[in-house]
Amino acid sequence: MGCEDQQNTPKSSLRIQDIAVLMQDHCRMLDPAKVERIINEFVQGGPERMQLVSDFDYTITKQRTEDGSVVPSSFGIFNACQSLPESFKTESDKLYHKYRPIEIDPHMPIPEKVQYMVEWWTKSGALATGFPFDQSEIDQIASKYKNALRERTHEFFADLQRLAIPTLVFSAGLGNSVVSVLRQANVMHPNVKVVSNFLQFRNGLLDGFQQPMIHTFNKNETVLDGSEYYNLVHTRDHIIVMGDSLGDADMASGVPASSHIIKIGFLFDHVEANMDKYMKTFDIVLVDDQTMDVPRALLALIEKQHQLKQQSTAESSL
Numbered sequence: 001m002g003c004e005d006q007q008n009t010p011k012s013s014l015r016i017q018d019i020a021v022l023m024q025d026h027c028r029m030l031d032p033a034k035v036e037r038i039i040n041e042f043v044q045g046g047p048e049r050m051q052l053v054s055d056f057d058y059t060i061t062k063q064r065t066e067d068g069s070v071v072p073s074s075f076g077i078f079n080a081c082q083s084l085p086e087s088f089k090t091e092s093d094k095l096y097h098k099y100r101p102i103e104i105d106p107h108m109p110i111p112e113k114v115q116y117m118v119e120w121w122t123k124s125g126a127l128a129t130g131f132p133f134d135q136s137e138i139d140q141i142a143s144k145y146k147n148a149l150r151e152r153t154h155e156f157f158a159d160l161q162r163l164a165i166p167t168l169v170f171s172a173g174l175g176n177s178v179v180s181v182l183r184q185a186n187v188m189h190p191n192v193k194v195v196s197n198f199l200q201f202r203n204g205l206l207d208g209f210q211q212p213m214i215h216t217f218n219k220n221e222t223v224l225d226g227s228e229y230y231n232l233v234h235t236r237d238h239i240i241v242m243g244d245s246l247g248d249a250d251m252a253s254g255v256p257a258s259s260h261i262i263k264i265g266f267l268f269d270h271v272e273a274n275m276d277k278y279m280k281t282f283d284i285v286l287v288d289d290q291t292m293d294v295p296r297a298l299l300a301l302i303e304k305q306h307q308l309k310q311q312s313t314a315e316s317s318l
């Protein structure tokens, strides 16, 4: 950067090259100047204007564990429950093999995919109907994965709670598993809301999923319209979005266009083949980063400025 740029940058603002965590080799940005500008907006706006929206599977959970063990998805935790009828597992596998290729088909237009996804989630709910089931089964399996969360997830959620930042965990998977993992990891603080598909019971038997259905292509803030959570966050126009799938980048669509959003994408699978799309979709792409260090660093900058402001207000009122 030349001295001309330095002159154009107000003295008080942060420069991206001074934010060490963003200068790591595995942290990629297509437009660092944009990231720098938004970080400065975040820091000036303070925690009161912030909200966080995060995907769950492989965003809060790790994409790669130290011992190489596989972390199941939220549906995977449910499917591992012993009391599910054998027919549930075979039928659910059949659905997966039919619909998953459609979900990720690069050629089919989204509106066409939506019909298939509604079909998939509906059929899946119908399969999870008519037999007894106890939440404790999910809790038992989830307890094995409470340590499969990204490094420093506990600290990250503590930061969010301390700063009173509303935190939305958005999952098109199974909410019962998501909440169970988060609760057992002791991060389900009052500022955390999980929007997902939750099991429904009738007369003591499982009865599919509760409404509204959250599928891959409506997993964004438009499904929150008019809800209590929407009322809580709709004035918070500084947003951090985190996800591991390209579709996760749209989770904040539905918020006012004037909002400032930083999208963080965790990339692990087929890094070379995916890099281009991830760079175009997310503002910050983290390659095989199994930590919460980058989002934590953003919060730390916001908190530091907030504390300085509070100090100077306190001093001026003396």
Ligand SMILES: C[n+]1cn([C@@H]2O[C@H](COP(=O)(O)OP(=O)(O)O)[C@@H](O)[C@H]2O)c2nc(N)[nH]c(=O)c21
Pocket (backbone or CB within 6 Å): 055, 056, 057, 058, 059, 073, 075, 076, 079, 092, 095, 096, 100, 103, 120, 121, 124, 170, 171, 172, 173, 216, 219, 245
């Ligand atoms: C209805 N249904 C959807 N899925 C998958 O669950 C995913 C949940 O979507 P997501 O919440 O975006 O989580 P992600 O982090 O795993 O991307 C979808 O992308 C589907 O591929 C499903 N997976 C399984 N195993 N069983 C199901 O019934 C089922």
Ligand SMILES: [Mg+2]
Pocket (backbone or CB within 6 Å): 055, 056, 057, 058, 059, 243, 244, 245
């Ligand atoms: Mg995910």
